[in-house]
Amino acid sequence: MTKKILKFVGGPRIALRKKVLEVELENNNVTVFDFLRMASKEACIHDITNEVKKGKYLVLLDGINIFYLNGLETLVKRFSTITIVHATVGG
Amino acid sequence: MTSPLTSRTVFVDLTKKKIWIEDTPKKYVINYMGGRGVNARYLWSLVKPKINPLSKDNVLIFGTGPFTGTFIPTAGQLTITGKSPATELYCKSNAGGHFASELRFAGYSHIVILGASSKPVYLHIVDEDIELRDASHLWGKNTRETNIAIKKELKDKDVQVACIGPAAENLVRFAGIMVSAYHAAARGGLGAVLGSKKLKVIAVRGVREIFDVANPGRLESAVLEALAKVSKSVKAQAYFKYGTAGSIEPTNEMGSLPSYNFKESSFEQAEEIGGAKLVKEKYIRKRAACTACPIHCHKYFVVESGKYKCYSGGPEYETLAAFGAGCGIENAAAVLKMHELCNLYGLDGISAGAIIQWVMECFERKVLTKEEVDDLDVRWGNADVAIELIRKMAFREGFGNILAEGLLRATKIVGKDSWKWAIQSKGLEQSRVDTRSAKAYALAFAVNPRGPDHLHAQPMAEFGIYPESRELVKKLLGDVKYANPYIPDKKAEIVRWHEDVFALTEVLGLCSFATTTTYILAPESLATMYYALTGTKVSAEDLMLVGRRVITLERCLNVREGLTREDDKLPWRLMHEPVNKGPGKGLVNSKEELGMLLDQYYKLHEWNIDSGIPPNNTLLKLDMTDIASELKTLGMI
Numbered sequence: 147m148t149k150k151i152l153k154f155v156g157g158p159r160i161a162l163r164k165k166v167l168e169v170e171l172e173n174n175n176v177t178v179f180d181f182l183r184m185a186s187k188e189a190c191i192h193d194i195t196n197e198v199k200k201g202k203y204l205v206l207l208d209g210i211n212i213f214y215l216n217g218l219e220t221l222v223k224r225f226s227t228i229t230i231v232h233a234t235v236g237g
Numbered sequence: 238m239t240s241p242l243t244s245r246t247v248f249v250d251l252t253k254k255k256i257w258i259e260d261t262p263k264k265y266v267i268n269y270m271g272g273r274g275v276n277a278r279y280l281w282s283l284v285k286p287k288i289n290p291l292s293k294d295n296v297l298i299f300g301t302g303p304f305t306g307t308f309i310p311t312a313g314q315l316t317i318t319g320k321s322p323a324t325e326l327y328c329k330s331n332a333g334g335h336f337a338s339e340l341r342f343a344g345y346s347h348i349v350i351l352g353a354s355s356k357p358v359y360l361h362i363v364d365e366d367i368e369l370r371d372a373s374h375l376w377g378k379n380t381r382e383t384n385i386a387i388k389k390e391l392k393d394k395d396v397q398v399a400c401i402g403p404a405a406e407n408l409v410r411f412a413g414i415m416v417s418a419y420h421a422a423a424r425g426g427l428g429a430v431l432g433s434k435k436l437k438v439i440a441v442r443g444v445r446e447i448f449d450v451a452n453p454g455r456l457e458s459a460v461l462e463a464l465a466k467v468s469k470s471v472k473a474q475a476y477f478k479y480g481t482a483g484s485i486e487p488t489n490e491m492g493s494l495p496s497y498n499f500k501e502s503s504f505e506q507a508e509e510i511g512g513a514k515l516v517k518e519k520y521i522r523k524r525a526a527c528t529a530c531p532i533h534c535h536k537y538f539v540v541e542s543g544k545y546k547c548y549s550g551g552p553e554y555e556t557l558a559a560f561g562a563g564c565g566i567e568n569a570a571a572v573l574k575m576h577e578l579c580n581l582y583g584l585d586g587i588s589a590g591a592i593i594q595w596v597m598e599c600f601e602r603k604v605l606t607k608e609e610v611d612d613l614d615v616r617w618g619n620a621d622v623a624i625e626l627i628r629k630m631a632f633r634e635g636f637g638n639i640l641a642e643g644l645l646r647a648t649k650i651v652g653k654d655s656w657k658w659a660i661q662s663k664g665l666e667q668s669r670v671d672t673r674s675a676k677a678y679a680l681a682f683a684v685n686p687r688g689p690d691h692l693h694a695q696p697m698a699e700f701g702i703y704p705e706s707r708e709l710v711k712k713l714l715g716d717v718k719y720a721n722p723y724i725p726d727k728k729a730e731i732v733r734w735h736e737d738v739f740a741l742t743e744v745l746g747l748c749s750f751a752t753t754t755t756y757i758l759a760p761e762s763l764a765t766m767y768y769a770l771t772g773t774k775v776s777a778e779d780l781m782l783v784g785r786r787v788i789t790l791e792r793c794l795n796v797r798e799g800l801t802r803e804d805d806k807l808p809w810r811l812m813h814e815p816v817n818k819g820p821g822k823g824l825v826n827s828k829e830e831l832g833m834l835l836d837q838y839y840k841l842h843e844w845n846i847d848s849g850i851p852p853n854n855t856l857l858k859l860d861m862t863d864i865a866s867e868l869k870t871l872g873m874i
Contacts (some may be wrong), residue, residue, distance in 0.1 A: 156486030156514075209492045213720065233703065237555045237670075
């Protein structure tokens with residue numbers, strides 16, 4: 147079993163009323179997409195993968211935007227913290 | 238009814254107390270279209286190089302574009318242009334609100350302010366009736382008091398006001414101009430130029446201008462299409478909800494939120510000052526729109542009680558980052574108070590925040606003693622002292638008199654290597670973007686004619702956050718992998734596209750939130766709207782070329798002031814001290830990397846790679862014969 151930290155920041159934290167979840171994975175070889183579906187179910191929140199696809203929420207793996215990696219297909223294996231934050235950048 | 242292409246300029250000579258109206262020269266309109274472009278062309282003709290920006294020889298130009306005053310989304314932007322007291326180089330500063338459209342309704346596209354008055358005056362424009370009036374009774378008032386007083390005096394609650402506060406009266410080199418009460422054209426210190434001219438207010442009211450739209454049906458469908466895109470844009474929705482304040486949390490999580498004077502790239506208490514919290518805690522109360530804007534990014538905030546009780550327009554990402562993360566202050570109410578004071582005194586919050594952080598670091602390093610800073614305990618996180626420093630800067634009181642000169646000049650007075658942690662370049666304090674982990678921004682900041690600032694190119698696409706930005710990168714460069722801020726590859730192309738479109742946006746009188754920030758209005762849509770509005774057919778490429786011409790003219794204005802490639806650099810810290818943790822750990826804007834980016838950028842622009850100066854051939858290709866000829870006469874090309 148491997149433990150991952152799922153962190154909600156800003157808009158998602160308020161909307162989903164969650165701050166941090168510890169998610170246990172039997173199989174570490176899962177993609178971000180699978181991980182989010184699994185975690186959503188476990189936390190009893192609606193599936194957030196659609197928000198990510200639309201660009202409303204941003205997924206960061208140890209701070210790195212998943213789109214610099216392999217998007218939702220990136221394996222969560224080598225990362226410890228998965229962050230979900232609202233996607234607004236720019237001033 | 239007049240064509241939206243009709244461009245008339247109000248000239249005001251404050252020395253001679255003379256006012257006259259001229260058609261904007263046709264060649265300016267043909268080459269530079271309007272707004273920021275025509276402003277820059279006026280500056281080229283009216284200001285001689287090497288003049289003192291705070292002398293009567295400087296000129297200030299207020300410009301609108303051909304879209305201003307129409308219902309094209311975001312067509313409410315005003316560009317103000319002059320020579321900057323901070324950088325002593327070309328400067329444009331931009332603000333939303335309703336001033337620009339009101340000026341167009343009065344029948345004018347530009348106002349040119351010449352000379353200087355011997356006593357405080359204000360300019361009142363109501364259609365053809367234009368006059369200078371005594372403003373002695375307004376001098377010394379803050380911007381809120383000024384707005385209230387002028388509306389009462391003119392018995393017109395809808396008059397649109399651009400005014401300065403005490404900071405500009407005191408010639409603080411980073412004083413701004415407040416437009417429509419809470420919209421700040423603050424970067425580069427153009428408020429101080431108005432202060433030096435003793436022009437406290439420009440109040441404008443227009444009731445006569447109705448545009449003769451060439452093809453109303455076509456324009457309506459183009460606008461409806463754009464509005465549909467806005468309603469679908471998740472980014473526009475986020476701006477509606479949080480404003481730019483919402484950028485605090487994601488920027489922090491990505492390890493790109495400069496804190497403690499750029500020593501760190503994240504702030505542990507970022508959520509305390511982020512947009513989501515400000516909305517939840519009801520500090521942010523109301524959303525407002527500039528003319529014709531469906532996005533409503535502008536906010537009003539209130540702190541109802543306590544020692545930081547305040548209210549104002551905003552806050553924006555930049556001021557929250559500068560006063561909050563930058564100074565190590567986690568108390569949202571205190572940060573909002575600092576934002577309010579900047580608006581009231583008429584100060585650039587980005588510069589003020591950068592200066593306070595620098596003082597805090599000087600204090601920490603014992604480069605400045607408590608006695609030298611007027612007995613203030615300037616340690617990180619001390620909000621009350623930061624508030625006091627803002628006041629001292631605005632009124633040039635005690636140590637504040639040194640800080641009022643801006644970072645570059647202050648480091649020369651304080652000495653002791655303090656320039657190394659002064660986050661400025663070309664004399665302008667840097668916006669709150671950690672360019673070490675954002676390579677397109679690094680290049681954009683280095684080549685920005687007004688200094689390291691986000692409102693020249695805004696190459697958001699490099700972050701690849703939105704589907705639209707990733708699509709753009711793929712379209713421009715053939716591969717989405719270049720939408721990655723950590724790698725320097727192909728960043729010159731990304732910067733140049735954003736520069737061209739950003740310039741075009743401000744030429745037309747639009748807001749970049751519709752173009753380079755959200756990618757809602759592509760150049761193709763702008764061309765469709767331009768045709769429908771004016772009856773003149775243009776292609777997206779034609780419009781992009783206008784943007785390119787403006788960028789090149791701005792470069793030439795600085796070349797005329799003596800700027801070369803050597804000046805296109807970033808603050809010392811960002812070029813020498815790598816990011817110490819987070820996803821960008823180890824990244825730095827090294828001289829070698831920046832040099833490579835500059836080579837690519839100059840090459841794309843067809844500028845001289847060694848000097849960074851646009852050569853004769855390039856200027857001729859862009860139909861800038863007049864500019865080329867003058868630079869030749871001056872021996873610069």
